[in-house]
Amino acid sequence: MNAPSPHISAERPVIRQLDEAAINRIAAGEVVERPASAVKELVENALDAGARRVTVDYAEGGKVLIRVTDDGCGMTGDDLPLAVTRHATSKIDGSDLLNIHSFGFRGEALPSLGAVGRLTIQSRVAGQDAAAITVDGGRVGPVRPVGLSGGTVVELRDLFHATPARLKFMRSDRAEAQAMAEVVRRLALAEPGVGFTLRDVSGGDERVIFRAEAEQGDLFDALRGRVARVIGADFADNAVAIDAEHDGVRLTGYAGLPTYSRGTSVAQYLFVNGRPVQDKQLIGALRAAYMDVLSRDRHPAAVLFVTVDPTRVDVNVHPAKSEVRFREPGAVRGLIVTALRHALAGAGHRASSTVGAETLAQMRAEPVGPRVYQMDRPSQNWPSQPTFARVQEWQAPMGFAEAPAARIEAPVETAAGYLGAARAQLHENYIIAQTADGFVIVDQHAAHERLVYERLKAQRDGAGIARQALLIPEIIDLSPDDCARLLEAAPDLARVGLVIEAFGGSAVAVQETPAILGQVNAQALIRDILDDLADLGQSQRVQAKMDAVLSRMSCHGSIRSGRQMRGDEMNALLREMEATPLSGQCNHGRPTYVELKLADIERLFGRR
Structure with missing residues (x-):
C-alpha cells in the first residue's frame, strides 16, 4: 500500500495573496541570516551614505541589540517612511542593474530588519531637523522629531522576536560576536579611509573589540596601514604589493609570502569593486597562483581588490551580495594567477620573517618545576636545567675543531650577499652563513631542490x-x-x-x-x-601533474642530506638562492632557510 504524499492535500489548494508582513519575513530569511548579516547591511548603508566614521555597538551577541552610528549625509523625515518600504532605495533608479557603484541597491535590508526585530532609525540632514521612525515586527510607526547632531543612528533590538523559531538556529553569543567582528574587519579593509569602531555593550559595560582609525596617504600606504591593523603587522611585513592591469581589469592589494601561510583560509580577503565577496572562482584563482609553492594543506594569506567596469560584473546574484558573476571570468582568473606568480617571483629568495621568530620561540627554555636559585645548584659539570628544553642529555663541551662540521675561514665581505657567507656545515645538512647583522641556517637539500626545480621548469617552458x-x-x-x-x-x-x-x-x-x-x-x-x-x-x-613530476625529479637530482660540502660549494648555493625566484621555500612551501638577527640572539642569552 502506498503512503500518501505529505505534499498533496485531499482538498484542492487555494492560491492566496500573502500580506505585507509575511512577505517581509520571508524576504528577511534571505537577507538576515544572523546578527552578522544585519551588521553587514547597516554598515554598508552607512558607507553608501558617505560616512567617514562608523561605530557598531552590540549586546548579547547581537541578539538583544545592534546599533550602528555614522556621520553620513543622513535622511529627512520624508525619506524615513520610504526607507523602511521594500524595494525603495536611493542607490539605483532601476533602469540599469548592471551599472552598480554602491554596496546596496536591492532596497530590502531595512524593511527586512524591521520585519523580524524592533527597528528604530534616527537621522538628520545638515540644515534640517532630525527625525525618527520605528518598525516593530513589520508594523511601521509614525515619523517623530528627535534630537540628533547629524548622520544616522540605526538601532535593532530583539532580533528575530517576530520569528522566534529562528532564534533556535543562532549560535552562542561568542560565535555570533566573532562573526560580526569578521564582517566589520572585511568592510574596514574595503574602506581604509573610514574609521571603524566595534564595541560590546552587554550588561551595561562598554568594551572595545576592534578599532581602526581612518588611514592617510595614497592607495597602498593607506591599505598597508589598514592591513597591519586588521590582519596584523606580521602580514604587512611578509607580503608583496600587487598592482597589475590587463584588458580593463585591475588587481591591487597585498599577497603573503608562501612561507607566511595558514592552516585555513581565514586570512583571505577578496573584493570586487570594493565589495567584500566570497567567490569560488576568485578563491580558486588564488589557490592556483600558489599551487607551485604551497602544499595542499596550507592556504595563502592575501588582501586582493579586483576593479572592473561595473557593467562587466553582475553583483545581483544572491540577496547577500557575497557572490558575483564576471562576464569574462577567464580574464579575471588569468590576471590573478599571472600577477601573483610574477609578484612572488619578484620577491626572490625572501622567506617570512616570522620563521625566525618561531625558531627563537622554540629555543627558549620551558619551565621545569619550581625555580632553583644559583646558590642552590649542584656544583657539577652539567646544568641542572638545559637551556634548550628538548635537550635530553648533557654532553661535555666540544671544541669547534672537534665538531662534525666543515668550517670556512673566509671573511664575510669576500662572498657575502643577502644570505651572507658560509661559515660551517652542521650534520651534513645545515649550512651556517654569517650576515652583516646575524646569521642564517640553510637546509641544503630543501634549498637545492627548489633551485633544481626552477631550472627544470625553465627548460620545459623554453623548449x-x-x-x-x-x-x-x-x-x-x-x-x-x-x-x-x-x-x-x-x-x-x-x-x-x-x-x-x-x-x-x-x-x-x-x-x-x-x-x-x-x-x-x-x-x-x-x-x-x-x-x-x-x-x-x-x-x-595537467600543469599541476607535470609540476609534480618535475618536483619529484628535482628531489632526486638535488644535494642529499648527509653530503659534506666544500666552502665554495656552499657559497655558490647561497648565491644561486639569491638569484632564483621563490628560493625562500621548498617545493612544498616549507622555508629553505631561517634568518636570526644578532640582537635576537643576544636577548636569548640575556645580553640585552
Missing part, C-alpha cells in the same frame, strides 16, 4: 612541452555537457601537452599526453580535469 602519441587512442564516454565543456577547453589543454579530439556522440579520444608524465591513466586524468572545469571554469590539472 616546449614534449608530447607522446598513444599507440591506440583512449576513448572516453562522457555526458553531453561534460563533452562540450572538455572540447571547449581542448586548445588550452593542448598547450600543456594533452591532445583530445571529438570521437562522435559524447565521446572524446585522448590522442597525446605530456611525455614527462610517462604512463598516464587518461580516464582518471580527464575526470579530474572535468571536476576542475565544473568548479572553477578552468583546469590546471
Whole structure:
C-alpha cells in the first residue's frame, strides 16, 4: 500500500495573496541570516551614505541589540517612511542593474530588519531637523522629531522576536560576536579611509573589540596601514604589493609570502569593486597562483581588490551580495594567477620573517618545576636545567675543531650577499652563513631542490612541452555537457601537452599526453580535469601533474642530506638562492632557510 504524499492535500489548494508582513519575513530569511548579516547591511548603508566614521555597538551577541552610528549625509523625515518600504532605495533608479557603484541597491535590508526585530532609525540632514521612525515586527510607526547632531543612528533590538523559531538556529553569543567582528574587519579593509569602531555593550559595560582609525596617504600606504591593523603587522611585513592591469581589469592589494601561510583560509580577503565577496572562482584563482609553492594543506594569506567596469560584473546574484558573476571570468582568473606568480617571483629568495621568530620561540627554555636559585645548584659539570628544553642529555663541551662540521675561514665581505657567507656545515645538512647583522641556517637539500626545480621548469617552458602519441587512442564516454565543456577547453589543454579530439556522440579520444608524465591513466586524468572545469571554469590539472613530476625529479637530482660540502660549494648555493625566484621555500612551501638577527640572539642569552 502506498503512503500518501505529505505534499498533496485531499482538498484542492487555494492560491492566496500573502500580506505585507509575511512577505517581509520571508524576504528577511534571505537577507538576515544572523546578527552578522544585519551588521553587514547597516554598515554598508552607512558607507553608501558617505560616512567617514562608523561605530557598531552590540549586546548579547547581537541578539538583544545592534546599533550602528555614522556621520553620513543622513535622511529627512520624508525619506524615513520610504526607507523602511521594500524595494525603495536611493542607490539605483532601476533602469540599469548592471551599472552598480554602491554596496546596496536591492532596497530590502531595512524593511527586512524591521520585519523580524524592533527597528528604530534616527537621522538628520545638515540644515534640517532630525527625525525618527520605528518598525516593530513589520508594523511601521509614525515619523517623530528627535534630537540628533547629524548622520544616522540605526538601532535593532530583539532580533528575530517576530520569528522566534529562528532564534533556535543562532549560535552562542561568542560565535555570533566573532562573526560580526569578521564582517566589520572585511568592510574596514574595503574602506581604509573610514574609521571603524566595534564595541560590546552587554550588561551595561562598554568594551572595545576592534578599532581602526581612518588611514592617510595614497592607495597602498593607506591599505598597508589598514592591513597591519586588521590582519596584523606580521602580514604587512611578509607580503608583496600587487598592482597589475590587463584588458580593463585591475588587481591591487597585498599577497603573503608562501612561507607566511595558514592552516585555513581565514586570512583571505577578496573584493570586487570594493565589495567584500566570497567567490569560488576568485578563491580558486588564488589557490592556483600558489599551487607551485604551497602544499595542499596550507592556504595563502592575501588582501586582493579586483576593479572592473561595473557593467562587466553582475553583483545581483544572491540577496547577500557575497557572490558575483564576471562576464569574462577567464580574464579575471588569468590576471590573478599571472600577477601573483610574477609578484612572488619578484620577491626572490625572501622567506617570512616570522620563521625566525618561531625558531627563537622554540629555543627558549620551558619551565621545569619550581625555580632553583644559583646558590642552590649542584656544583657539577652539567646544568641542572638545559637551556634548550628538548635537550635530553648533557654532553661535555666540544671544541669547534672537534665538531662534525666543515668550517670556512673566509671573511664575510669576500662572498657575502643577502644570505651572507658560509661559515660551517652542521650534520651534513645545515649550512651556517654569517650576515652583516646575524646569521642564517640553510637546509641544503630543501634549498637545492627548489633551485633544481626552477631550472627544470625553465627548460620545459623554453623548449616546449614534449608530447607522446598513444599507440591506440583512449576513448572516453562522457555526458553531453561534460563533452562540450572538455572540447571547449581542448586548445588550452593542448598547450600543456594533452591532445583530445571529438570521437562522435559524447565521446572524446585522448590522442597525446605530456611525455614527462610517462604512463598516464587518461580516464582518471580527464575526470579530474572535468571536476576542475565544473568548479572553477578552468583546469590546471595537467600543469599541476607535470609540476609534480618535475618536483619529484628535482628531489632526486638535488644535494642529499648527509653530503659534506666544500666552502665554495656552499657559497655558490647561497648565491644561486639569491638569484632564483621563490628560493625562500621548498617545493612544498616549507622555508629553505631561517634568518636570526644578532640582537635576537643576544636577548636569548640575556645580553640585552
